[in-house]
Amino acid sequence: MTAELVRGQNHPLSQARLEIRISAGTPIVAVAALGDENGRIHGAEWVAHPGAPTQPGLEVPRQAAADHRLAVDLDAVPEAVHRVSVLLALPVGGTGPVRFGAVAAPFVAVTGLDGGEVASYTITGLEAESAVVALELYRRQGAWKVRAVGQGYAGGLAELLTDQQLPQAHQLAGSINDAVSQGLARSVQAPPPRTADGDRSRQAAAPALGPDQGGTAPQPGPVPPVSPYGGLTPGGPGQPAPQQPSYPGSAPDPDAVTQPSAPTAGGPIDYSHPRRQNAAPPPPPPTAPPAAPGQPAQPVAGDATGWSMEERLYNQVWGMFEDLARTTAAYRSAVDFAESRMDKELEQVLSDPRSRIGGQGDAAREAARARHTQLVAQAREALDRDLAQLAAEADVVEPALPPAYARWDNPAWHAYRVPMEIPMALRLGDLHLPEADRIRIPMLVRLPLERGLWIDSGAAGSSDGSFTDSPTMSRLAMETAVAHAARLLAVYPAGEFTVHVIDPAGSGAQPLAPLVQTGVLAAPPVPGAAGVADVLGRLTQRVDLVQMAVRGGAADSLPPGFDTSQQLLIVNDFPHGFDDRAVNQLRYLADEGPAFGVHLMMVADREQSSGYGPLLDPLWRSLLRLTPVADDHLADPWVGHAWTYEPSLVPPGSQVLQQVLSQVATARTKFT
Template identity: 65%
Template sequence: MTAELVRGQNHPLPETLLEVRVSAGHPVVACAAGADEGGVVRDTWLAHPGAPAVPGVEVPAEATRAPRFAVDLGAVAAAVHRVHLLIALPEGTAGPAHFGATAAPFLAVISSDGAEIASFTITGLDTETAVVALELYRRQGAWKVRAVGQGYPGGLAQLLADHGLDRAREVADLIRSATGRPAPRTEPARLRTTPAATDGARPPGTAQGGPHSGPGTGPGTGPGTGPGTGTGPGAAIPTGGDARNPRAVPAPGDGPEGAAAGPPTVSGGRIDYAHPRRSGPPVPPPAAPAAAPGQPAGPVAGDATGWSMEERLYNQIWGMFEDLARTVAAYRNAVEFAESRLDQELDQALSDPRSRIGGAGDAARAAARAKCEQLTALARQSLDRDLAQLTAESDVVEPALPPAYARWDNPAWHAYRVPMESPMAVRLGDLQLPESPELRIPFLIRLPLERGIWVDSGRAGSEAAIMVDEARMRRLAMDCAVSHAARLLAVHPAGDYTVQVIDPAGTGAASLTPLVRSGALAEPPATGAQGVTATLARLTQRVDLVTMAMRAGAPDALPPDLDTSEQLLIVNDFPHGFDDRAVTQLRYLADEGPQVGVHLLLVADREDASAYGPVLDPLWRSLLRITPVPDDHLADPWVRHSWTYQPPLVPAGSEVLRHVLDQVTAARRSWGH
């Protein structure tokens, strides 16, 4: 049976040799773009009329009304994790100016025996002249097809630039010149199975599973390759801090700002996450256990590529994150379509005078409602199938997570030992959607932090916050900050991370007890105006010295007594106890500190700072806002759902913080830090 896909829906592919047929009603240019696990397209993975074949994909050498993609997924380079099938209107012709002026394009995925596997009608286009129609992607050792339908009014140049291609305009001009030349008419080519290119050859035994970081970078993502994000996977986290506006989370491979990590610069550049000892291709994911005949393979922890189990788990989690975002988007689109169709049919029944005679009208309305219920039930059935698969995967992945990624109730913390190396990411909580509240996706943020964190102690952000009294909310916010600080200390080698606290009125003393009692703080919490001034002056001076040394290329010129470990500054009850000078210094630390290892963890109610007016708006926008109670203020970088954030609170009565912080302090003392 053919699967009629809606935008965002995916469907498994039963085989790797396929043909994708397009019906557009007017000439279109067909292209195929391969993307790596970060969602970035390379020109060597791009098939277009000027270069119609790459390993695994072949496209027509001219613009045509019914182009066909010949696809052999078994021949796609191992480094390619997704293949985007693109269609565009040829430039400089007498045809339609944009897709909105023509009939909706229709695509059908055909198996090698001629059976139709899935189809997709791209509706809702307007001024777009280039479209990402379908996406073929690896998932858990198999390939799937996803209906995308993301259009670009700027044509192929904008589309390719959005997917990270450096020479997007140049390639778009090449495609335009190629389609402008007369080409011989030929039958649609059947793909020749060719070996993968040398630079992306699949190592023996490599499973074809892996993460996929959809559109626009997210994470991401961060980290672009999908609808609506605009800059490649893991689209940038909007820098605002308004409690009422969703904020996109970063996508994999990106820092919290969402741009792909690149080589470090002298000042203000991205952090290079490349491991200095990584010289070969990433380790392939483990093979899935053998399944019963006719049954799909079961999920495997670490079912993604990476140089280590930690990195494979990180990539797998982002794959689960994207899968959940897209399958819920498909469900919501299908329900919306069913309801809009019901409204149209009811309006039609009411407008027809014949339906008002006898029971014809009632029968028409009953039939319309039955059809709507049937479509909604089918959409829910598909959603439940995908949720069951993701839940099974989560049940396997969660117990296998290392401490940096694990919840506080994970047994991994019982066997905790101070690490010798820093992790690539840390868990800041969980994310969930209302369609499946029991399925939680770990909220992972890359390290080192590229922006500060704001734990919102206000009560105006969500229903959960309104139900908590003001004093309790402030205590929960500080508990949350201490939990994050303890985790950051625990996942770094002894002495590589230092925590300092500013608590002007001493209101956070109870929450700070675990840090103070264990001796994990560099010094007692700073209180009063004098303590605020001294701490900020010391950290500001450190940022100045390290920044100047890095810009001058002379790190050896730093004072020998300067603490070069990464610094985390917890500020409680901001802006209480802060004068104008202190506020300026804090903004400076938030802007410049992350580049030289000084990070901010702010516990504050934005309304308390209203007396400063808009002067603090840049500060709020520069921080990643999280909450001590569940709140749906975060958005994914693919379809921008509002996700409910669940804070990583320590279970009541648990001694895990004491156990972990005692080990951190003991290791620091024994190693002479």
Template identity: 70%
Template sequence: MTAELVRGQNHPLPGTRLEVRVSSGVPVAVGATLSGADGTVTGADRVVHPGAPSLPGVEVSRQAAAEHRLALDLGAVAADVHRVAVLLALPEGTGGPGRFGAVAAPFVAVTALDGTEIATYTLTGLDTESAVVAVELYRRQDAWKVRAVGQGYAGGLTALLQDQGVPGAAALAAAVRDAVTRGLDRSVATPPPRTEDGDRLRRTAPPLAPAAASGTPQPSSGPQPPHTPAPVAPDTAPPPPVAPAVPPAPDGTPPQAAAPAPPGGPIDYTHPRRRTSAPPPPSAPPAQPGAPVAGDASGWTMEERLYNQVWGMFEDLARTTAAYRSAVDFAESRMERELDSVLSDPRSRIGTAGDAARAEARARCEELTGKAREALDRDLAQLTAESEVVEPALPVAFARWDHPVWHAYRVPMEIPMALRLGDLHLPERPELRIPMLIRLPLERGLWVDSGRRGSERALMTDEGRLRRLALDTAVAHAARLLAVYPPGDFTVHVIDPAGSGAAAFAPLTASGVLAEPPATGAGGVATVLARLTRRVDLVQMALRGGAGTDALPPDLDTAEQLLIVNDFPHGFDDRAVTQLRYLADEGPAVGVHLMMVAGREDASAYGPVLDPLWRSLLRVTPVPDDHLADPWVGHAWTYEPPRIPEGSEVLHRVLANVAEARRDWRR
């Protein structure tokens, strides 16, 4: 199971022989620093870089590239090495992008030797930085963990090495720069972007069978998510970044690729955009794609095929929107260059010649933009048609609350592969909603943000109403989790120190699905946190010792646990805050999950000490908000929270069924 990390989050590593894979879309140099327990690098001989690519246990590439594989044997590093930090740096003085904010967000995956992903991290939020500490692998109680760092440096590699305490950082950075320059001189050109023949959106024939159809998804992500993040991002490996649209030739003709020479034949040196003969007649329009079919993706079961199809739709929407935005940016930038050229010539600044040149430049821009919009509308129409077919076919775990499938709801006997957390859309077609699915069991906790900052919709909502909407959203998420687990496999606890959420929690308390009444007061907070902390400690010790569940105390609830925390930090002392952070970091790996209903500003009295807590949780909002970014092209996806239809009794009916199934299971 892959862990999709956010900045500050950590994850245990199952072994010491690993690979770190880096995908950046543009050439980057990769290195690593080996530091002691205090985080200080004692010398330049503890830095692995293209000029000195190997040390015991660590090996990196000798040149900058868009894809890297770092070989790690953490069992072979020196005994005094406690941290291995993986560094990324953009080459300097090569004419490439000088900052990470100008390129797609780098993606890092820690994998086993067989390629199985252990943890992934998308480095979003970078701007002027040209060097960054991506992840670090560190010792913890004779075991190794990986932490997503994402610390960037606008001062480049020199500033990064200085911050790591490396002696002679400037000289070492210059040596790395020289080695990278030599490597780039030896490197080959970047391969061309993939053609439309491989695009899922442009299939020319209907699938032969749902199980063999295309549409395999990434990752993400995500909105990443927005990635997710992730954002919004599934637990599979992300696809290659969206290839930018190839700009047309200066005369407005589309790009043409030279035909490959036959083996052993002569090489064609003709410029691919220079016409030497009349253009060929227009080709016939492409065949229309087949009618969309629910389950039109790979997978062993219909649920898996629908899951893959939904993420394929998400990827398609991200790609086609990225292509449209890239084409519009190119058209506008070309028009600006042409207008600048007209204005730079004094003879054409005034008079009819200048006006004609400016009008011609604007007309070309409008023509290219119009063609890009036509292609986008065509792809969006196909995705809309596919959504109209897929949405009615979704199972309970993937369905909206207003879906008819809930009327025939029965408590399942096995856990589904994913859960719907809301919807995602982009401004180019707001009515086209893609289900936001997250894998089960949960790999991260949830933070339902009840604060009024960071969203225009939140700022326009009354503070009291926003808090109630946040609680209603949390209850809807908890009810859906209870509904998709078999009886006895999921337990929900509630901490409501001041009792301010009693009305919102009424559906949970009245139905009897809670393990106990909501905990109130400082004593109730301490009791619940102590019980869950003990559970995490005992299960961790059993796993490390290789023991099964039989070794656990008989009174320990081995079901998945969800703790809903309201009104934080009211009723929380320093010890309770520490336990909460511990549950957020260590709980998901052993089946204890956190759902915070809070505004970050309410906890500002604790200062930055709680920043890792917020970053370790997946932030969702009670009102629409565009805070999620996907891991491919960094689109800002608008998240739509789940909504129970006005006046509907679906939530109460579902919880009543869950409670009845739990009573039958206990008998």
């Protein structure tokens, strides 16, 4: 029976191998620390954190996320350890909340490897604190117990670790924050949560505020720790039931999910639609025909809640992403459990002298292997059932996607017309896992872009093990950048998106030909160091001007004829033609540009750019790294699966890119 703890209460633990599941109202950092009989942490080697995720008996996630799973093996911790403390902290230097009082109360559960919950604790009463000791597992008279602590620290991780008597607490806190910042550059943002009835809807999501809108967006909220696939049920202990969802008509941000009952840093959540204050409730999503008895319902495109088909499809795609992440996690966990159980049984057989007499040992080993095979087969059967349902859903969703969400080979592009409104999101590629290679989940990102992109042109091994040389990778990277830029131009209304290109050595002439020949660029690609300085100077000056106007409350006083469209700068062949001043300008555009309508797309080899050292690191971390070939460098925000990313490229021989860009150029001419 589950023990729901309150602060200070303890509960005995009957298992040594445990999982600690954490669900919070925003992406948080999870740390586990080992302490002696007095609770003292002797050094950094006693702490498992994103920069060093494993310690004896401990394993923690490598990144900040709204959901975490920590693995604990109490039999494997050193004899000197008498306490295992679970520490939670808000990331430093991000755009999220800076205190726990601004988000939903974090929920922590201790479970067995079979998923059975042993004890849970909802950490209430936090206000200005940005770090908290959630709970501790402690050894008492040879037995282990769990205690709900809930001790918060307004000074963050540094103050918390100092209070735990850790030498060099500030240095360790700094290294943890650095590791989290680096992890942000390789993380897929969290998609929306589910409602209690399984609808994929966004709850109290934040509107996409432009530089002339102001306001404070609600902060992220917890994603339910379970999914309707894989035999798991929606919702989780300690999580309030979802209330009526609200979804903004502007671009949704997968990181801006908010638990309905949670206050935010900007005050109470406004559940009204930002563009439909007096509108009626959203229309119901399409319903599937009744399923045959004992059979799953037939999937329908757009079966999630939303104000329009575009919104419903967006929610459905992210729901599929969550489903695949969680059902795969359940399968992997079941396989790990089967293997650990078999290892334990085989170890018992080997340690029993009686098993060496006759055939008892062989029979016991065969029985252990048979149980392992049976458990794995059961897990695979459940996974295959879930994957079949997801595959059927993907088959009906993909053809129904609008151009902004669709692959380039989707017929939606053949019926393309320049839109009148900005869509919610943009497809940057596909994501898939090795257990479900046939299922491709569209990778959708919010519009306007909140982060720039780094298209890595370095020589790398693709997911199938083949090697691509540097010249080929450079060409593929530039083709990928052109495909992304063309898609951005295509989904914005005429005159509302402008593309600039820096190509110092002219090496990108061939991939850039579609943009140049159709006339959609603001000006021809700029060569040479002088061209680099000119373009960067004009764009940084533009950001400065808009920033001063907005912050001074005079957004309507910009000079006559000022180009208010979103600006994209594509940088090829970095660092060729760049000096330290130019690199600092790039960093400025990456940090400040997105909020004021200037976005950055770097096409560069990270290794070749390493000569700039620490000067380049902040730029690298602030951009989302994508690759021109399939590569498993992205992680989901729940269990940290290594997802294989594949860029969205134009099929060889297809003329769809030229046709779309020609329409964009024609519409732009009419607009001007």
